[in-house]
Amino acid sequence: MHVLLEGVVPHELSHVLFRFIFVQSLFTLKWFNSAIRGFPYSYLHSSSKPEPIEKKHIDGCGTIKQSASAMLTLVHILPVIIGHRIPLDDVYWKNTLRLVQIVLFCTSSYCTRDTAMYLKNLIAEYLYNFKSLYPKASFIPKMHYMVHLPTQMLMYGPLRHHWCMRFEGKNGYFTNKRYKNFRNIPLTLASRHQMYMAYMQAGHEGGRSSSFLYAGDKVGSGVEITFGEVYPELLQAFCQLTMVCVEKVYQTSFVAIHGNEYRRGCALVINYDEDIPVFGILFDIIVLDHVKYFILEEVEAEFNGHILVYAIKPL
Known part of the structure; x- marks a missing residue:
């Protein structure tokens, strides 16, 4: 999800980690990276572990570099990793937790109308507090896009069902191939992909495959x-x-x-x-x-x- 995992979340984490590490001195960057490497990840996160964070990613105008799946894992484990180091009344931490809740709601496979209403209020509180807590930080366009997520949820259901991550996963078919035809690349990509899809959907004796959409348990x-x-x-x-x-x-x-x-x-x-x-x-x-x-x-x-x-x- 570009709006959150590749936009707002790394923008927020770069500011809040800078404050916790270099301003409040609650922990060091070395300790934080060690906690990321040593975290007991479950089988759900075995293929999307976050990478260690460099100082330049949180110092100044930097932004944290992670893949979308690794950033989602980092959001899941961040409260467990550093929560015990943060004071209970820390306003910066409370606002970061608001963003964590927003990500959890937006990546859930289930929602109701009440979910959308609660998400709307949560986004408004987060954005207002972000601007108050970090007055010199840039208010990136993707923060504005967050305002439209509750309406999108009401119209089309859980946001997880229409995010871009699966479409980007489809790009792997094209990027993993090596081509020698540079005369008409779009035609080559389209024709080979259609042949591949026809092969995958073909079943026994030329009939339709019964396991294309779901291969079974x-x-x-x-x-x-x-x-x-x-x-x-x-x-x-x-x-x-x-x-x-x-x-x-x-x-x-x-x-x-x-x-x-x-x-x-x-x-x-x-x-x-x-x-x-x-x-x-x-x-x-x-x-x-x-x-x-x-x-x-x-x-x-x-x-x-x-x-x-x-x-x-x-x-």
């Missing part, structure tokens, strides 16, 4: 177990759920469903209690007749507004 390697021996306390409930008296099931460590990967140990929202999420830790994954079943351990969660995370612990 993925199931990791595992073992066959006797469910009643491993989970005797859950056997009756599992038999009622599956409507058969099961014996052998397939136990695996991860599955991917509609592009979302789930692994043992990840936290999932299983319910809501008066708009407060109820979390569960994925304890085990069982597959029976191509159906995936999750065994969850319910946990207690407490929200920490200073770092924008839920701290969970077993009940």
Whole structure:
């Protein structure tokens, strides 16, 4: 998303990190880069880890250089990395947290009309405070573009569903090729791409491919177990759920469903209690007749507004 991840976010971070490091001396740039390198990234962020930040990127008129995916990861982990170093009443940090919330709302795959209204107020508060806190900083055009995001959300739904990141990912097909025809490059690119798409959409015996838009779920390697021996306390409930008296099931460590990967140990929202999420830790994954079943351990969660995370612990 050009407006946030390649515009407003690096602009904001360059100013707030300069203040925290060189003005307030809350930590050093060396410590910050060490924290980025040593952060225990999850499997969701394994391919989009942020790069260390150089002094010239936050000093003066510099801007932080990261890819869009790496910048999104940095936004996710930033409160956890430096939140404990920031005073609770720091107004600069509070405004940075507003931007973090804006990014979370804009990259979510779900929204309501209330989400758009809340996002509108959040953007107004962020922009007003940014101008007050950094009077000498430039007010870049992409900050103005943020004002239109709530309207876009109301008209077309979650912003994640119509951002530019997937279109830019498509450019990889063209940039990874090597061409010797310089006479008519657009024709070469277009014709070869259309041939490639025709090949990908062709199925068995010339019919349409059934796996072009969705190749199916993925199931990791595992073992066959006797469910009643491993989970005797859950056997009756599992038999009622599956409507058969099961014996052998397939136990695996991860599955991917509609592009979302789930692994043992990840936290999932299983319910809501008066708009407060109820979390569960994925304890085990069982597959029976191509159906995936999750065994969850319910946990207690407490929200920490200073770092924008839920701290969970077993009940």
